[in-house]
Amino acid sequence: xxxxxxxxxxxxxxxxxxxxxxxxxxxxxxxxxxxxxxxxxxxxxxxxxxxxxxxxxxxxxxxxxxxxxxxxxxxxxxxxxxxxxxxxxxxxxxxxxxxxxxxxxxxxxxxxxxxxxxxxxxxxxxxxxxxxxxxxxxxxxxxxxxxxxxxxxxxxxxxxxxxxxxxxxxxxxxxxxxxxxxxxxxxxxxxxxxxxxxxxxxxxxxxxxxxxxxxxxxxxxxxxxxxxxxxxxxxxxxxxxxxxxxxxxxxxxxxxxxxxxxxxxxxxxxxxxxxxxxxxxxxxxxxxxxxxxxxxxxxxxxxxxx
Ligand SMILES: [Ca+2]
Numbered sequence: 001x002x003x004x005x006x007x008x009x010x011x012x013x014x015x016x017x018x019x020x021x022x023x024x025x026x027x028x029x030x031x032x033x034x035x036x037x038x039x040x041x042x043x044x045x046x047x048x049x050x051x052x053x054x055x056x057x058x059x060x061x062x063x064x065x066x067x068x069x070x071x072x073x074x075x076x077x078x079x080x081x082x083x084x085x086x087x088x089x090x091x092x093x094x095x096x097x098x099x100x101x102x103x104x105x106x107x108x109x110x111x112x113x114x115x116x117x118x119x120x121x122x123x124x125x126x127x128x129x130x131x132x133x134x135x136x137x138x139x140x141x142x143x144x145x146x147x148x149x150x151x152x153x154x155x156x157x158x159x160x161x162x163x164x165x166x167x168x169x170x171x172x173x174x175x176x177x178x179x180x181x182x183x184x185x186x187x188x189x190x191x192x193x194x195x196x197x198x199x200x201x202x203x204x205x206x207x208x209x210x211x212x213x214x215x216x217x218x219x220x221x222x223x224x225x226x227x228x229x230x231x232x233x234x235x236x237x238x239x240x241x242x243x244x245x246x247x248x249x250x251x252x253x254x255x256x257x258x259x260x261x262x263x264x265x266x267x268x269x270x271x272x273x274x275x276x277x278x279x280x281x282x283x284x285x286x287x288x289x290x291x292x293x294x295x296x297x298x299x300x301x302x303x304x305x306x
Contacts, residue, residue, distance in 0.1 A: 064169075067305045068181060070240060070297060071102035071166065078248055080293030082114055088260050088285075089125045089152040093118045098293070100164060108164040110187070115157040121149050136210045140201070140275065141263035143212035143220040150221040151262030153197040155287070158254060160232045162189025172239065181240040191232040191254060198262030199224040204275040220262070230256035234288075244300035248293040257282040 078098040084091055096114025103109070121129075125148060132145030142148060168184040199222035201207065207216040234252035241247070259265065265281040267274025274280065 062305070064305055067169075068240075068243065069105055069303045069305060070181070070183070070243075071108060072105040072303075074102060075298040076100040076102065076108070076110075077296045077298060078293045080114070080248070080250070080291040082252070082289045082291035084155065084287065084289045086288070087122055089122055089149075090119050090154050090260075091122060092116055092155050092289075094155070094158075094289070094291075096291075102164075105169075106166045108166070110162050110164055110189075111160070112162065112191075113157070113159040116155060119154055121152075125149050125152060134212060136208075139209065139212050139216065140204060140207040140277065141261075143207060143216045147217070147220050151198045153195055153258050153260045153262065156194040156196050156225065158191050158193040158230075158232075160189050160191035162187045162232060180246075183238050184235065185238065186233070186235045188231070188233040191230045192227055193230050193254060193256055194225060194227045195258050196223050196225045197259050198222065198277060200276075200278040202276050202278060228256050228258070230254055238295055240295070243302035244297045246295040248291075248295050250291045250293065252289050252291065254287045254289070255284065256287065257284045259283070260285060 076099070078100070080096055080098065082092075082094040082096060084094075093116070094114040095117045096112065098110055098112040100108045100110030128142075128148045129145055132142055132148060134142050134144060164185050164187040166183050166185040170182060171179050172182045173179050199219065201219045201222075206213055206219065212220075232252060232254050234250060236248050236250035238248045239246050259277070259281045260283070262277070263281070264273050264275065264277050265283055266272055267276075267280050
């Protein structure tokens with residue numbers, strides 16, 4: 001069987017369609033026939049789309065006419081309330097703000113800061129407090145079950161410098177009645193996180209025996225604050241209700257190592273339970289949070305695309 005030979009002046013989609021046809025005509029069984037039909041349909045569809053783009057009424061048309069330029073050249077101020085997710089021992093609620101400047105509508109540089117306004121124990125922490133038992137084997141990690149909530153780690157604050165990319169922009173409809181401009185952004189940067197953890201205990205002799213000594217009980221509630229560097233990244237959906245105000249729904253990852261439980265988790269080179277509590281007991285943990293924020297743009301006057 002002879003096949004048409006594409007001529008040099010053929011457009012790309014013509015050649016593509018002929019090659020689809022060659023492959024599809026070779027089908028011999030029902031499955032291949034179905035695949036061949038799909039090939040022809042896809043080939044024709046892409047051909048039509050390209051034909052419209054090249055010669056149709058949308059030829060050379062911009063993606064958007066008279067669209068509001070929300071971000072370019074404007075400052076975005078975003079106060080927010082964040083909630084940590086999938087916490088082991090403590091749930092955090094943080095109040096913060098983000099200020100971003102957008103060089104282009106799809107690229108911005110932002111500074112974020114938030115601090116812990118309240119936190120609460122998880123059901124696991126409360127259960128250990130009720131049911132936990134101190135023995136000669138765990139007296140260092142749990143001098144007293146009643147005070148377990150006092151030894152767990154807490155996030156106190158974080159700040160971050162980040163780049164934002166806004167690859168998607170469009171309009172959302174609520175029940176096909178209310179329409180709002182929306183965009184989707186991803187961001188990544190570096191963060192500094194302030195945490196409070198159980199203080200290091202390098203003299204294991206004070207925590208030995210069947211019951212904890214007064215010094216051991218005191219070590220359980222001794223706290224120390226430190227700050228650590230961490231990567232941060234996430235995604236956000238921004239809904240615009242006017243030229244200068246909107247709402248942002250954001251997810252943020254903030255992975256770093258810390259001693260969430262205040263227990264003897266590890267030792268040098270990963271050795272388990274080395275009898276002291278120190279920096280070796282900081283375990284990598286994928287901290288993440290969801291935040292709900294209000295969005296304001298400065299200056300409030302918006303510009304439009306041609
Ligand atoms: Ca240890």
